[in-house]
Amino acid sequence: MASSFVVACVGKPSAGKSSFLNAVTDATAKVGNFPFTTIEPNQGIAYYPIACPCAAHNLSARCKPRHGWCQNGQRYVPIRLMDVAGLVPGASEGRGLGNQFLDDLRHADALIHVVDASGMTDDQGRETRGYDPVDDIRWLRGEIEAWIFGNLDRKWGGTVRRHVAIKATPVETLHGQLAGYGTGREIVQRALDRLGAHGQDISLWSSEELRSFVRVFLDCRFPTIVALNKIDMPDADKNISAIVRRYHGAKGVALRDGVSEENIVLTSALAECFLRKMAKQKYILYETGQDDFVTAEDKQPGNDGLRSLDDRVRGRLDNIRDLVLFRYGSTGVQDVLVRAVEALGYVPVFPVKSLANFGASAGGDLAGSSGCFQDCVLVRPGTTVREFARKLHNQQLDRAYAGAETVGNVKLGEDDVIVPGKNNIIKYSMQAGGA
Ligand SMILES: Nc1nc2c(ncn2[C@@H]2O[C@H](COP(=O)(O)OP(=O)(O)O)[C@@H](O)[C@H]2O)c(=O)[nH]1
Ligand SMILES: [Mg+2]
CATH class of the missing domain: 3.10.20.30 (Beta-grasp domain)
Known part of the structure; x- marks a missing residue:
């Protein structure tokens, strides 16, 4: 009776997918219990925060989750996260690790697209300077679309004949064709509804109409959260503005490249990894999602046991405080998880x-x-x-x-x-x- 859904991290190489996964799955060590019987090598367990009913019933002291944990009425429920191989332009034609990527995708219920907002990696994931990431969301979505469209288009002749021969409904026909993508009937139905394709004879669809269907199907099948990552880097600001501007107003059924404005979250996976590490080593008090941390120098209760900082660590922490926490309110990684589960409803x-x-x-x-x-x-x-x-x-x-x-x-x-x-x-x- 485990929550069995999976959220997959996608993006180009070096965008920060593995760092993001480390940043949010590190807590596994803290509790080490989860209800999943099989964890693949590229998966990790993250914890999704919800308001636990124990608080409203005044039972927080007695709240004892079998999996995850509960702290002052905040409950952390385990979910599965998957780290997927990086994608480059042309992957749908078999470039790079394309096929591995697309295979993994079948298991995902929602996607986190990690985008490098620093402009320090090009579209192949190579180190560079001044790269403009404004098109990264669009081309990655385009690769997934091209892959699914290609597979569907190839089958289409046969599909249409069978569709006509056995008089299947459009939902049944398309569901049969798309079953390999881990897709329920209701998702196909929703996509057809959104397309306003009721009563259409899909056997008459042109290639373009089929492509439009694929686009809407993707929106329904893979709710996507964008993590604009590396916000701690100097050029991130202007790149973030450009990307947010492009997706301004995109929402509901009018997604742009599968993205809604409200599902774009600013993150620094690296800052989160570092803060967690420092907290574990007792240099700071820090909880994921907070807008600050406490050091031994701060006059605050609860920090008596903290170790004192050397200049190097202090410098790095000051940077994270200035460039990430004070400016953006948090490292953002927790927010990404929350949005992913919310997007699935x-x-x-x-x-x-x-x-x-x-x-x-x-x-x-x-x-x-x-x-x-x-x-x-x-x-x-x-x-x-x-x-x-x-x-x-x-x-x-x-x-x-x-x-x-x-x-x-x-x-x-x-x-x-x-x-x-x-x-x-x-x-x-x-x-x-x-x-
Ligand atoms: N400055 C900065 N660097 C980051 C951040 N996240 C990841 N990186 C760095 O980007 C590089 C690629 O990260 P990695 O997680 O391996 O990317 P992946 O190929 O997408 O899995 C590594 O050197 C990370 O330390 C971040 O938020 N800020
Ligand atoms: Mg990686």
Whole structure:
């Protein structure tokens, strides 16, 4: 019953993908527990922050997540991140590591496009000066589009014949063709809806119409967050302005190159890596997402145990403070994760055995040692109460399903869609003898 979705980091070589992954997955060491049975070599676990219901129920002291952790009502839920091979222009024609890249992509539910805003790497990922990254988002998207369009176009003759022969619906036909990209029917349906393609005979689509479909399909299939990275570098400012200007006003169904303005986040992966390292070595107090850190020199409570800084480290920390934290409010990496999960619309659900103590075992014992809100599962938007029961491990529960309730013993319908803050704390009951 793990949250099984994957967010993939894409971008050209040396944009900072691996640094970003390190910056956000380093916390794994802190807790070392996650619900995923298989972790591929290029994957890491990151933690997505949400408001935990333990705070509203005054139970923070007893909150005991089975996976991740909870601090003062802020809950960190594990999600999977994937580091994908770098992409260069022409990759869709097999240049560089193109095919490996495109293969990995199938497993991704959302993308983080890491863009080097410093202008110090060219489109091949080689070190340079004064490179203008304003087109980087567009060409990378173009490569993915060209790949999918190419595959679809090649099959298209056959598709059309079969489509006509078996009188399949457009959704079925396209879903069949796109199944290799890890795509559900609902995504194909949404893309056709957005295109306004209802009632169209897709067998009559021209190449251009097919390409338009691919574009909209990509928007639906791969929600994308842009991390404008290396904001600590001197030229980043003007490059950021140019990129933000280009995507100004892009939102909702009117995305530009698959990007909405509000999903562009400024980051310094390197600063985050360094701050985390310094915090681990007890030079500073720092929590991801904060706009500052505390050193031994600062007159603040809680810093008595901190080590004193040598000039080199102090200089580097001062730089990060001036160039990143004070100017942009944070290193941005946490914000990227939050936007990625938000873009997918995933909903946290807390299955409990008791609505009296929100524990994982039945009974109303508030002093129980098992703690409360042990489990938190992120589910797709639109998931119903009954669907979640099915997902929640056992066919047992599904077969013996007798009902569900939320806070205040309010009964829930099987087809109720799960909504945060309304019915996302769920206690299921089973028929006697059904277990
Ligand atoms: N100044 C600066 N350098 C960065 C940042 N993120 C990554 N880098 C550097 O960019 C280079 C490439 O980073 P890497 O993560 O290996 O890129 P990848 O090829 O996309 O995985 C390395 O030298 C990193 O230290 C950042 O936020 N600021
Ligand atoms: Mg890398």
